[in-house]
Amino acid sequence: MGKFKTTLFMKKIISLLMLMALTFKSYGQIHFKGADEYGRLYNITFDPTTENKLYALTIGNHLMTSNDKGQSWEVLYTFPNSIVMLKNLKYRADHSLSFIVDGTEDVDGVYIYDLISESIQQQFIAPTPSNSYRDWISSYSIYEADPNIALVHQSFMDQSFNAFAKVYYTSDGGGTWQEVYYNINYDGIHPNNVAIAPNQANKLYIARGVGPNSPKGGLFISDDSGTNWSEKMADITFNPITFHPIDPNIMYMGTAIDDESQSEALYKSIDAGETWVEINIDWTTATLDCINYILFNPTNLNNILVLEENEISISQDAGNTWTNYVYPENDPETYTYGFYGSFNPFDSNEVFITADYYPMFSEDGGESLNIVPLPFHRNTTVGLAPQTDAHLYYSVQDGIVHRDFNTNQTSSYYITPIDVFSISNPTRYFVDPITFGRIYSFSDTFMGAFLEVSNDHGASRELIYQTFFDDVKAISPIPSTPDVIWVSMRDAGLFSFDFSDINQVVETPIQTPENGMISEIFFNPSQTNEVWIAINNKIYKSNDEGAVWEVIDNGLTLGSNDAVLDIVQNPNDTEQYIAACSNGIYKTADAGESWEKIYTGSNIQKVAYSPITPGHLVASIYSSDITEAQIIYSTNNGEEWHSVPLENIVHSLSFSMDYFFYEDSVSVYLATNDLGVINVIVDLSVMDTPEISPDSNITVYPNPTADIVYLKTNNATIQSIELFDSLGRRIMEFPVGDRISLTTTAPGAYFLKLATSQGIYIKRIIKE
Secondary structure, rough: OOOEEEOOOOHHHHHHHHHHHHHOOOOOEEEEEOOOOOOOOEEEOOOOOOOOOOOEEEEOEEEEEOOOOOOEEEEEEEEEOOOOOOEEEEOOOOOEEEEEOOOOOOOOEEEEOOOOOOEEEEEEEEOOOOOOOOEEEEEEOOOOOOOOOOOEEEEOOOOOOOEEEEEEEEEEOOOOEEEEEEHHHOOOOEEEEEEEEOOOOEEEEEOOOOOOOOOOOOEEEEEOOOOEEEEEOOOEEEEEEOOOOOOOOOEEEEEEEOOOOOOEEEEEOOOOOOOEEEEEOOOOOOOOOOOEEEEEEEEEEEEEEEOOOEEEEEOOOOOOOOEEEEEEEOOOOOOOOOOOEEEEEEEEEEEEEOOOOOOOEOOOOOOEEEEOOOOOOOOOEEEEOOOOEEHHHHHOOEEEEEEEOOOOOOEEEEEOOOOOOOOOOOOOEOOOOOOOOOOEEEEEEOEEEEEEEOOOOOOOOOOEEOOOOOOOEEEEEEEEEEEEEEEEEEEEEEEEOOOOOOOOEEEEEEOOOOOOOOOEEEEEOOOOEEHHHHHHEEEEEOOOOOOOOOOOOOOOOOOOOOOEEEEEEOOOOEEEEEEEOOOOHHHHHHHHOOEEEEOOOOOOOEEEEEEEEOOOEEEEEEOOOOOOEEEEEEEOOOOOOOEHHHHHHOOEEHHHHHHOOOOEOOOOEEEEEEEEEEEEEEOOOOOOOOOOOOOEEEEEOOOOOOOEEEEOOOOOOOEEEEEEEEOEEEEEEEEEOOOOEOOOOOOOEEEEEEEEEOOEEEEEEEEE
């Protein structure tokens, strides 16, 4: 096999330097606001040196850690590209973590995160094959004694979607690569897994699967770094390869997914893979009949777990006898397709198991399992009830979740089981900005498309409109008659629906001034008949509920592919409006007669004025092919804009945000791809010290202070006390009481968040 320098070497070095510069450790900078239901984490791993410390991967770009055995979590590391997924987490003996990054064009690879320096220490980016249309890392092995030595299994497709696989070996940290296996040269057979012998850097293993031809399977072994291979156990497909933690000559392998001609089996070798014997285990017949993972208990090496499709097999006597625990097929609530496990090194009975749908925890060595409660799920929508942050709504698994923070109750409605797959678009939800507890939903299915309304926080739905294969782009209630809404449909156009009598909904088509997509609808709350719509790249206004339209786009510099995405009115000046657009933010001071561009950017989807403090504005950029989710804000009515650092929202992938304003801050809620609903507080203060009115429900004093801050309430009970820095990062939580100490905090400005029986209050304090 030829040895060559990768053409990506310089790019690799540059990328590594960038990643090291962008390495980010979160110290509670965000709040996880989702409930501990429907959450997912992969590869939950115990730290072997620190009791109760865990590491795990989200279903996105975040590496997580817990210091209390999973009771609470924080972001340890964020990969700065929000579209990637981190996979296959492994703990290394040098106190580092390795994982796969998948989803980028040029930095997919294997990364090592050093837990001591809290930074990316190394990355392995394999060469890109010349015929690759899309490539990714399927498995890898890094030599424990030398992190510069790695074996990387790469899968790729050409433009005709033909599948290929290569295996590369490096001994200099990825500076040079040796191609040691190409499936085309070996009957087309794809690898399933690769491994380096723990005690011999040039001894390599490839567990093989199937290919497009009749030959299949076999274990390939090389004693010379992949120059030559010998085959063992031909015609049997394998996946997991596991070495005894002390004696690497003892190995276990399990069979992989194959056709009915192959019997499921666990194999053992005591001579580093030269010969194998089948272990006598009575497997039950299921759909896939595959073994996915084999692990030793580090405190009792006689205890071995084997994770199968719907079974967990346990040995307590070094593999001589086995007990099988059989679960129903494809039952996410019990156990399905476990593919990773980690024993507690401080309690031999405890083990985390990563199953296909949910992570599981066992307190009896894997004999029984419980789902781990987590708030980390994929959300597409988030919203707050009007004029309060005590009622939060978010979507998950096609349903809606309502969190009532006043009563600390969470209710879930219309949740689709996690194992049900649908090619239909997920249900879209719209929180009514006027009527408390009202939520609109739009579901587009093969049975039809349904626009429905709920008046009980999503618990029940009533039909407003039915169509086929359409989509809702905007919904707006009329402020004077909130049971009448205007709805923009992608194909059908603009409609008015009067559902004051839900059994006899009045449907009225609205004539628009031109053909095209209506992306925004705004009713002027101070002028009963005045309505604005954004259609194509223009804004129109009507003073008679749509009978006559006039264009008001003077100064809007929107291209033919641009759109107006949100329109809001200044609550302190009814002639002043802000329009969030695909190419920036525009402001008018004369009710739309002329517009001025006050911010240049892409994909600004939402904007809001503070109803409390004049001049405070916040806007949101949503994730897209060309933008990362970001929060921007202004404290002087849009004259100047500032960006919340992407690190403060941990480079989250987000398509929905909502806001709640306080006097000197705004609380932003984000629906994310992998962390559930997160919350960050943005400082909007422009004063050195806050002014506290004598009749305030909460008083904090002295302010500024050198240490002690006293808390005084008017007939309210304090329930929790949290401290945030000026960037919205959560610093600490205090015991509930009438005073706190800032002894351990550095001088500067902070926010004190107090949850009370009368609501949530945020106070800005200064530590001298």
